[in-house]
Amino acid sequence: MIIFPLIFLLSFMYSMADIIKGNRQGVLLFFIFGLSIYTTTMSLSFVLGFKFLIPVxxxxxxxxxxxxxxxxxxxxxxxxxxxxxxYLMGAYFCYTLLYVVIPLGDYGFSDRLSAFKSTSFFPLIYAAGRFVDAGKVNISRYFHYILIVAIAATAVLVYELMSDLHFQTNTGYADYNFYYFGQEPTGNYGLTWTFETETGFRRFASFFSNPLEYAAATLLALAVIAGLYTDDENNLKISAFGQLALVSTFIAIVAALSRAPLVSYFGMIYVYAFITRKSYMLKTFHYGFIAAVLYFIFLIQNEDIYSFVVDTITFQNASSVGHIVEWLAGIDAMIRQPLGLGLGSSGKVAGMLGVNVGGENQFIIIGVQAGVIALVLYLLIHIYLLTYTYKWIKILKGNERKIAIMLFLFKIGSVVPLLTTNFENYSYVIYISWFLSGIFIKSITTQRTAHD
Structure with a gap:
């Protein structure tokens, strides 16, 4: 088990050495290998007697x-x-920073600062990537690293499935969360409710912090596969390694036992087929959808399955109802206080204290804390990035195009998770995607300058 803290430490040292040498893109090495096992490293350090290293x-x-x-x-x-x-990033960062200084709400300065880091650190990650030239980044190398993580995560998942035991049961996950965050173990498996479905089936996270972050990491890996193996003429040539990674993502997303990531996964494939004009994929997708509908018609003759499908569609199952209740509470709070309730009132800080307001939607989490203006800025950032990546896929070549395809598909795949989770807390996917977003914007501004 000590291998995880060692990988964490070594990836940091290698990244730091690269940065010192002037290779700032080397920070991606830590983002990939260090952040994927961040929570596992912290919890193992705690139970193995290296608690003194955690603050470091x-x-x-x-x-x-x-x-x-x-x-x-x-x-x-x-x-x-x-x-x-x-400009949008700068405006969002500076505006939400005001909420750290202004004593709005019921939380002290340290809690406001913690909430600010949780919701507003990503502009700095983006800015760090903004100074990196894509032409100097061996993007194929780092994309392969992401796929290595995906394959390794699925290997751990297979172990979990075969043993019917959460990996986190052996890593001190519950003890670490209780000691540092005051979170009592919940659910039937001594972890949190996130690790199981409403019917009691186990949901696995491999070595990630929770099943939802694992699902997000799987969507990232799928987007990377599309970007890595699609050439400038839209030919898709997946190597044997890529095929193994693709199978790994499919196993992971099916085992996630979550409707939202599954919809995002197949939605990304469909959008990829559309933007690369792969008619055979679109036809296969359409025929598969028709077959799935017919199969469901056959299955719903079973009363239990019928109830499950109807409850899902009508938002009557416990999970969907929980999301809607949180959304309504958050929207109500924004209507009553359009300038926000203050940092910490929704999301991670409030969640730890059990007084969360609208904490099941990233957009609402931001709107509840910092108001409608911050929410609009956050929405515009995502809209512009989606627009730019889609537009420049048709223009860019080589590394820049690979990044554009990957970012566009990941942003598409992130829409549903953004609506149902505190997405900015998933360090692994957040740090990688925002850093690459900065590199991408650097690329297109350079291209425009060259054309001018």
């Missing part, structure tokens, strides 16, 4: 981002050409 390990990810950003600014040799996304 916890801020490492933010420290690396700040160092990378600082070096990027220091080494800047010409005026940075700004994009709409840059």
């Amino acid at each position: 390990f916890q801020p490492i990810k933010e420290l690396l981002v700040l160092i990378t950003l600082g070096i990027g600014i220091y080494q800047l040799k010409e005026k940075l050409k700004l994009n709409v996304v840059d």
Whole structure:
């Protein structure tokens, strides 16, 4: 088990060495190998007697981002050409920073600062990537690393399925969460309710923090496969390694036992077929959908399955009802307080204290805390990134195009998770996607400057 803290530490050291040498993209090595096992590393350090290392390990990810950003600014040799996304990022960061200073709400400065880090650190990750030239990044190398993580995660998942035991049961997950965050074990398996369905079936997280982050990581891996193996003429040529990774993502998403990630997974495949004009994939998808509908018609003759399908469609099952209740509470709070209730009133901080308001939707979490203006800025950031990545897929070549395809598909796949979870808490996918978003915007502003 000590292998996880060792991988965490080594990936940090290698990334730091790369950054010092001037290779700022080296921070991706830690984002990929370190953040995928972040919670496992923390909990194992706790139970293995290395508790003194946890305060050192916890801020490492933010420290690396700040160092990378600082070096990027220091080494800047010409005026940075700004994009709409840059202005939106800056406006969102500065606006929400005001809520740290202003004593709005029931939470103290330290809680507001913690909530700010949870909801507003991503502009700094983006900014760190903004100073990295895509032409100097061996994107194939890092994309392969992401697929290695996906395959390794599925290997752990297979162990969990065969043993019918959560990996987190052996890593001290519950003890770590109780000691540092005051979270009592919940659910039938001594972890949290996230690790099981409403019917009691186990949901596995492999070595990620929880099943929802694992599902998000699987969507990221699928987007990476599409970007990595699609050439400039839209030919899809997947190597044997890529096929293994693809099978791994399918096993993971099926075993997630969650409707939202499954919809996102197949939605990404459909969108990929559409943007790359793969008619055979679209036809297969359509025929498969028709077959699935006919199969469901056959299955709903079973009363239990019929009830499950009807409850899902009509939002009457416990999970869907829970989401709707939280959404309505959050929307009501935004109507009553359009400038927000203050940082900490929704999301991670409030969740730990058991007084969350609208904490099942990333957009509502931001709107409840910092108001409608912050929510609009956050929405515009996502809309512009989606628009730009889709547009520039048709223009860019090589590494830049691979990044554009990957980001576009991942943003599409993130829509449903953003509506149903506190998505910005999933460090692994957040740090990678926002850093690459910065590199992508750097690419298109450089292309525009060259054309001008």
